[in-house]
Amino acid sequence: FIQDAVSIKRNHKVVVMDLCFGEVPVRLFQPKATSSSPRRVIIFYHGGGAVLGSLGKKHPGVMGQEIWAQVLIYPVLQTINFQLPSLLQNQNVPFLTRDFMMTSLLRFRNKIQPLEFPGPFNKSAYLEAKHFLGTRVSPLVADNEVIVQLPEALLVSIHWDILRDDILLYKKHLEDRRVPVTWYNVEVGFHGCMLLFDKKSFSFLCSWNIINAISTMVFLMELLLAPVCLLVLGVNVWVLIDHLLTIDVPPTIMHPTKLRILHYFFHLIITWGNILEKMNICSMPYFVCFIQDRFVSKKNLGVFVKDLRFGTVPVRLFQPKAASSKPRRGIIFIHGGGAVLGSLDSYHNLCAFLARETDSVLLSVGYRKLPYNHHPSSLYDCLSASIHFLKSLKAYGVDPSRVVICGDSIGGTATVVITQTLVGREDLPKIRAQILIYPILQSLYFQFPSNLQNANFPFLTKDFMINCLCRYLAIDPSWKDAILTGACMPPSAWKKYEKWLSPDNIPKMFRSKYQQPESLAPFNEAAYLETKHTMNVDISPLIADDKIIAQVPEAFVVTLQWDILRDDALLYKKRLEDQGVPVTWYHADGFHGCAILFDKKFFSFPCSLDVRNEWQAMNGSPPHPDGWSLREAAGEHQAKAGGLFLGQNREVAVQLGGREGPPWAVAWCKQPQGNEPKPWVSGSGGGGELEAHFSTMRYKAQRTDL
Incomplete structure (x- = not known):
């Protein structure tokens, strides 16, 4: 009351609204x-230790959408260690003495008994x-x-402030x-001096020094805006030119534009990140993860x-929200992204879809990634x-006999390593199946057909792949060429692994x-x-x-035709x-x-x-309540040889595949209703022809391994 009573409010050149x-x-x-243009915004929180200060004394600003910078004037940033140098040296300097600070702090936290910080551990005090x-x-x-995602900061510390070291520690953090x-240190000053800048005979030089420092920072940030705009334009144009000159998009692929x-936008985000x-x-x-997660609209349908x-x-x-009379199948899902991209949020909708459509309990793992965590974290x-x-x-x-583990890209790597690691573990339920979606399975040899043919295909180009690999494995980028050409592999090692890597x-x-x-x-x-x-083997x-x-x-x-990592999965399939x-292979x-x-x-x-539907099918979509047996439709022989799937929406898929010739063919049809004829599959069995009839549709595929 006294503080506000002596305050004279001045509204010179500003309109004020409560x-x-x-x-x-x-x-x-x-x-x-x-x-003529939108103004900058300042959100202002007054001080006073939650004891002093009011709108009548200091003034908050209007709420904005993005925080451009944080300006911290002698703040209190921790209530854990009260034995820092400034707390001991300045404990009796006006106006914020140690006794007044502790009284304000304990009142703020609704604690009236004094607590000693730090000292011999006291469990009652801790509670x-x-x-x-x-x-x-x-x-x-x-x-x-x-901390790493915070906006840039202007920090003001005062030499004779009891809280000085809080801001110095935050500055280092x-x-x-x-x-x-940007750090401004007032050599001669005290806590709370900025409030006195307009108090004439009670004003101090340190009060105006702080005001001027803040004004200068805001002016310099405005001055830098034009060069920043030119930089943004230049980088965007350079990325566009680089994209047009280096990226190969075959005319046969659908939707090339x-x-x-x-x-282009992916390359632009990576470039700005660098x-x-x-x-x-x-x-x-x-x-990159920050930008990626901003475009995710999570759906929990x-x-x-x-x-x-x-x-x-x-x-x-x-x-799944739907009730189940028996334990469900389980899915352990490990997302991809090369330990650079990907997160629980970016894969949220895919995981929700798989859990719902396959009637499974799905666990998505949010493992540690770059830049601070490398392999094997x-x-x-x-x-x-x-x-x-x-x-x-x-x-x-979850039914212990129906647990699968799946992952894409580097998540596929983790899937394979985990299934290999758990081999022989009698204390754990056995993994029913492993589902590998375009995995990376080796880092030794990068001269496979897919490595050479798809080196400049979106999105995983050769350069981006090797940069991610070096970051993840903590390898100096100067060795990239040696890795790509195989110069880092001893002849004896190649002789040992050639039977698998050829x-x-x-x-x-x-x-x-x-x-x-x-x-x-x-x-x-x-x-x-x-x-x-x-x-x-864990890499x-x-x-x-x-x-x-x-x-x-x-x-x-x-596997995917235009994937630089395609041949890794093909070699593992053969092994x-x-x-x-x-x-079961889907290409x-x-x-x-x-x-x-x-x-x-x-x-x-x-x-x-296509990949989503195959993923869903292999995770085990339950049959329709009125469905009929796949064994009845196709027979034991074809069911083993081809891979047949029955989906929730009354569709049937028959997958035909062989090591030579056409690698795959997939046909879909709805389950029959009423008097519609049932789909059927027949095969000659000895190595010739397999036919699939779906109402008026008919598919043929030559097989050499039936």
Whole structure:
């Protein structure tokens, strides 16, 4: 009351309005002068330790949509350690003494008894004050993942302020996470001095120094706006030119213009992420994930969704809303993205769709990624979450005999490594199947047909792939050429693994225009010493021992014609077949990463829906209540040889495949209603022709392995 009574409000050249946002009183200040463009916005929170200060004394600004910068004037940023140098040296400096600070703090937290910080641990004191450890009271201890996304900061500290060291520690925290910081330190001043800038005889030089520092910062940011606009335009044009000169889009692929547009924006985001990383503003992976997640509109139709933590690993559980009289099948899902892209949010809709359409309990794993976590952190997270889920199946209503694990891209890598790691584990339920969607399964040899033919195809180009690989495996980028040419592989290692990595193991139809290099590049021992961990089976599971491969569960493998990683999956398919592991293979005319676009409307592609439908089928869509037996329709022989699927929407798919000749053919039809004829499948059995009749449709495929 006294403080407000001595305040004389001046509204010179501003229009002032008192408003309420909900129940929150605010005061809006707008310059009287007209403006031809939208003005900047300042949101102002007054100080006073929640004891002093009011709208009558200091004034908040209007709410904006994006925070451009944070301006912190001698803030209190933690209530944990009160033995910092400034707290000891300045404990009796006006106006914020230690006694007044502690009294205000304890009143603010509704605690009247004094607490000592720090000292010998006192459990009773901890129970009363444990909320002091939270980030809402002590934002200084926020996680790195939060700090790195904050806007640039202007920090003002005062030498004789008891809270000086809070802001110095926060400054270091921001700088360590590459958040731009402008720091202004007032050598002669005290806490609260800015409030006295207009008090004439009671004003101090430090009051005006702080006001001038803030004004200068805002002016400089405005001055830099024009060069920034030119920089943005230049980068966008350069990315467009680079895209047109380097990216290959075959004329046979569907929607080539749409694909080019989407890849241009993808390339643009990656380029801006690299620029911001070089400017020490934020890392490329965080920037790309931030942009990617902004375009996700999460839909939970027909499923319950719950965010959990298995130990330190964040996971998201999807459970169908429909009641079930028996335990459901379980799906462990590991998303892709090369440890750079991808998140629980970006794959949310795909996971919700799979859980709903297959009537399964699905667990999506949010493993650690770049820039701060390299291999094997992400793999350990996936393995830990999978084991935890397998041990808790009863709690989530999952049938232990019907658990599959699936993943795309690097998630497919983790899927293979986990199934190999769990071989022989008698204390865990056995994995029913592994579903591999365009996985990367080795980091040793990059001279396969798909590596050479699809090196510049959206979205996973050769350059982006090798950059992600070097980041993930903590390999210096200077060794990229040695990795791509095979110079880092000793001749003895190639001799050992050639039987599994030879391009001759790839079906002939994929080698029609392929000229195999006569030999690897000359061996570089220095490159080998830097990259030899790529020969570990947890990075290159394709080269696991035969005795391990022979024990892994059956597999469903999806490959895409224009994927740079296509041949990894083809080689692993052959290894599984050679060891007698049942394999179902689906090949589509698509590109790497297309599955995640299935619900993006204009930016969806036919291959996105194809992969999604096959994924759904292999995860086990339940038959229609009025359905009929696939065995009855096709017979035992064809059911084993071809792979037949019955979907929820009364459709039947028959997949025909062989190692030679046409690799696949798929036919769909609705289940018959009323007097409609039933679809039927017949085969000659001895190695000739298989026919599938679907009402008026008829498909034929030549088979050599029936």
